[in-house]
Amino acid sequence: MTPAGQIWSGRMVWAVALLLSLGLWLWGSALLPAAFDYPKAWRIPAAKWIGGWITWLVKEAAIGPIAFSDVTRAIAAAVDLPYQAALAVLADGVQLQEAGQVLQLIPPLPWIAVIGVVALIGHWAKGPGLALLMAGCFGFVAVFGQWHSAMVTLASILVAVPLGVLGGLTMGILAWRYAWLERALRPILDLMQTMPVFAYLVPILILFGFGPTAAVIATLVYATPPMTRITTLALQRVPDETHDLARMIGCSGQQKLWKVLIPTAREPLMVGVNQVIMLSLNMVIIASMIGAGGLGFDVLNALRRLDFGAGLEAGFAIVALAIALDRLSQAVAHRSTGAEPSGPWTRRHPYLVSAVIFVSIIAFLSLIFPSVQTYPDSLQLSTSTFWAAVVQWINVTFFDTLEAVKNFSLVWLLVPVKRFLLGLPWLAVVALLGLTGWRLGGWRLALLCAGLSFLIAATGQWEKAMITVYLCGISVFVAMLIGLPIGIWVAERDNWWAVTRVVIDTLQTLPSFVYLMPIVMLFRVGDFTAMIAVVAYAVVASIRYTVLGLQGVDPRLIEAGRAMGCTPWQILTRIRLRLALPEILLGLNQTIMFALSMLVITALVGTRDLGQDVYIALTKANPGNGLVAGLAIAFIAIIADRLLAAVARTEREKLGLGGAHGS
Template identity: 55%
Template sequence: MIRGRAASWAFWLGLAGITAVLSLNGKEIAQATGLSWLTKYPQAWQLHLDRQISAALKWLLEEATFGPFQFRDFTRLLSALIEAPYTLLRNLVVDGFAWGRGQQAVPILPPMAWLPVILGFGLLALRLGGARLAVLVTAAFLYLLLFGLWQSAMVTLVSVVIAVPLGVLGGAALGILAFRVRWIDRALRPVLDLMQTVPVFAYLVPILFLFGFGPMAALVATVIYAMPPMVRITTIGLRGVPEEVVEAGRMAGCTRRQLLWKVQLPSARRMMMVGVNQVIMLTLNMVIIASMIGAGGLGYDVLTALRKLDVGRGVEAGFGIVVLAIALDKLSQAAANRGPRDPSGGSWLYRHRWILAWAAVVVASYPLAMAIPPLAVYPAGWQLSTGGFWSAVVSWINLNLYDQIEAVKVAALTWVLVPVKTFLLGIPWAWGLVLAGTIAGGIGGWRLGVMAVLMTGFIITAGLWPEAMITIYLCGVSVVIAMLIGVPIGILAGQNDRAYGVVTLILDTLQTLPSFVYLIPVVMLFKVGDFSAMIAVVMYAIVPAIRYAAVGIRGVDPQLVEAGIVSGCTRGQLIRKVKLPLAMPSILLGLNQTIMLAISMLVITALVGTRDLGQEVYIALTKANAGKGIVAGLAVAFIAMMSDRIITAAIARRTAARETHA
């Protein structure tokens, strides 16, 4: 065994040594041997997949026919189906109803006043989660009202209300199909993997090409992006129904359809509500990003503030996103934890008294709003603003701490970021192909090695090798920093109940923050560039590093800890030699999730001036170049999938080794 470990260490050290030599001297070696094409992939060899994809999409949109119908008829039908309820809800709470169009439009009914909206969500929270939740949700909507974010928040809320049911129903339908038909399950797995790793901007590019600029395109992209978790969780929930429950349904004479609708789906309800929660969070995150293609709402307010460097408005709109996300998150969690309602208690009027009371308030609000204008539109003079405060804070920091911030920034660039970037950019593409296959194959077997070679080959032949290396450099440095900070915090929280409670509360809050929000303080304090991108990625990706380390430490068997204490271990030895080795699979899982979040955030940081694959996707979005956006998005997805498979294989090996020793 010792010889095997020594040989393994020698192999990996040798591989690292060759990589270092080729990175530092690859160009000189290639020129001396006349093989310069090994260091820079020849442009003539590139496949130009972006052009072919763009041409295919153009043909699909302009020429493709299915019987008597063209493909554009399908996109128009889909847009119309989504546009009808969206327009109705938007008119109800934002624009009001009018007869006619444009300047000739005659107002018929004003939008619903703010009071019944706040009251309606407060009553819903009271019904689902009690007084505490009602106070929280009401306070969240009051913040949106008092700080002048009401109209933008309602636009965002309408998008969420339309997109979430579509995502839930579509995801649940596909999940049921995957549960019932094995080949559909096998076919959906790689598609779902791809959908969950393709960066959010990449969704917008082909959707923008097919559906045009506007809220309909944004909603289609949102539904597609938010659907995969519902598919997976529905399938897992149905498979997790106890066999004895299913057998009892069969013995009761249920048909296959009755078994599904009356036994399996009700039994999987709690798990499926977790999927609904995930769809809500992803929908809110995507709706914010989709503001770039015409969705409007709070995301557009944040984007405008970033472009204008309006610190105060950006922070207020960012907090608006946060409070709306928290309110919707808590409501969905309360709905998931609430048991099925007993329909037999009391009369119909009694059972629906809350809805009837709210409907009465809605009806009464229209004449009241006409008589009392502040009930219709909250007066601008009554609104609050912290814009001056936040601008003053940022100005004070920039005036008094500029030298210290700049010193940290320069040190990080000089000693960490630039050397790592230079090293990775120096790796020849040919050796990178060998390296990817060797690492993946050595950890996960030959199948994983072949997959890594094929995916890396796609990136190389697409002419994106330098951009991929910059992506790996930014992601790698950010993940290392996030793990170095997050794992010790997780270890501390895992050993102290009070610290665990505080950390969990902070992490739950951070998980509700859309990725867009992290850019606001970063841009205001650190301006743009790789350092700013790294800070934003660390802030966004540190949550799983902390959470999984804490969960792993808390999950260690107390009997093993007691055995270590009896053996005379000090507190430090107990952590290093007992708890950490046993918690390592959980920590590695946290590493995997940290990498996934870091890669997804890197695409967002394209807004702060990075030059990686995320920037390629963003440029494709601004130019409506669908082919380029899809190719760059697939490159990001392949990097994410390779890292996911390699770490998953490492976790499996670690777990198997621990079970063998046990």
């Protein structure tokens, strides 16, 4: 068939499918009611099955004489040991309870000692600039009275990150060696990354108990997948010449892996380490719900009191830790390993010796001067009153305007879209998603899209899923509407992009719960509040990837367009945006992922979607309902991811830019 014939054939298929769907929508409710409301008698009792399976694991499952619950408690105890050690060093010291009183046997590291050590690490990694940044970030935490909470959070990070990196590295290496394992891990990693964290908090609580250890394990589930993926990808991209060289010099399999391939792939592997750090910090608030404490608990407590100022200060302390750890991990990734100095041990490890001497001196001084041990309360600063006053002033001054905007959006945008999606027949939506998958990626993508959407209906989650799609869809549309023009504007203006990057980096590391407080105080609870919070959180991805795509366009093509007499508008629309389309689509993909993750948080402000089901299941300790609702959210994310990846791949092939662009 000619290309023109293929186009007409494709259009005919779409026309017939849309006409059938329209007919079903208009007249099918009377003729085929099951197409609109999935029959209860046919529903898959997935929540009951999952709940029963978890109960069986806890009460009956055993490996010989050892109960499965004993295994999980042993894992929890093994994780708790290094956590308690880190907590003692950084936050609590060594304590003894006697006669109802807590006696401090050994104090934790003084705040000055911690700042000095992190500054030394920064100097070792990159030099005085990073040392000053590290000292500044940790000093900020101390000055604003967040030191103890920050050290509790840092203790959990120091345990979760090495375990996450080690686990991800191990699984990534195994997936690289065995193709069948990579194929088996891919859907599991997809679910781990797309399922809301709330959904698996209840099973983790049941299996591992309440407390910081369970929070660390939940963090590992959330933060390990990127390390696994990046490890596999990095090893796959090691050049063939490197493999040949390792064989020529007689390396064994283990020597080749650890002495040749891993060092060659060090830079992308450190990107994976960076991702584990950032995702672990993103988990601190959610982990506080199951006993983690620290900065996350402070933010959560402020949200319950609607104390925006206190929540913002704790949130900025998390941002400060994120910036320090992010810059440090990047510096380590790019640090050149020079020749090791010869001589005695002290000369070969000058930074370690300096750190030991410095900590010893500060520890001695802290016994004499209490302000060396603990930052003085009299020198602490606080801006919580100022921020609370700002929000109150906006609320009082612009109340009528804000209400008008809210009501207009509800009446003319949110409610009509919500009613439209809730009125769609599930059968037609499943069929159209399958057809879309077939047209974009063949029968496998068609089966995936149709199968996952059918499972949402078959488990009784269709109505809540449509509300989730409606809130996510509108929020993503608004985020792209804001992010695309900003990205286009700053892409060619280096100074503006430098400022914008600082802002979006801060927004991306600021805990998502912090967004809710001022928005709830200004707009109260409801769908509009949820939409504003999701847009504020998700717009970062649309800006970042738009700039990434536009800055990646070959300058020679732009010069060729100017030489042909193209106007600036034509260069933007016909050259730059078109060539940047795959990256922009990837940005759309990430905006959807951000929006879905934030929608679970907005269940706290009165939405009635899948996120609320997940949150209610957490409060009622119902693992079956929580996991089923979480799986439905994961299915929506996977369908969107695969379809957008297929579109991006098609666009790259049209532009001659090579193979698939990973999501």
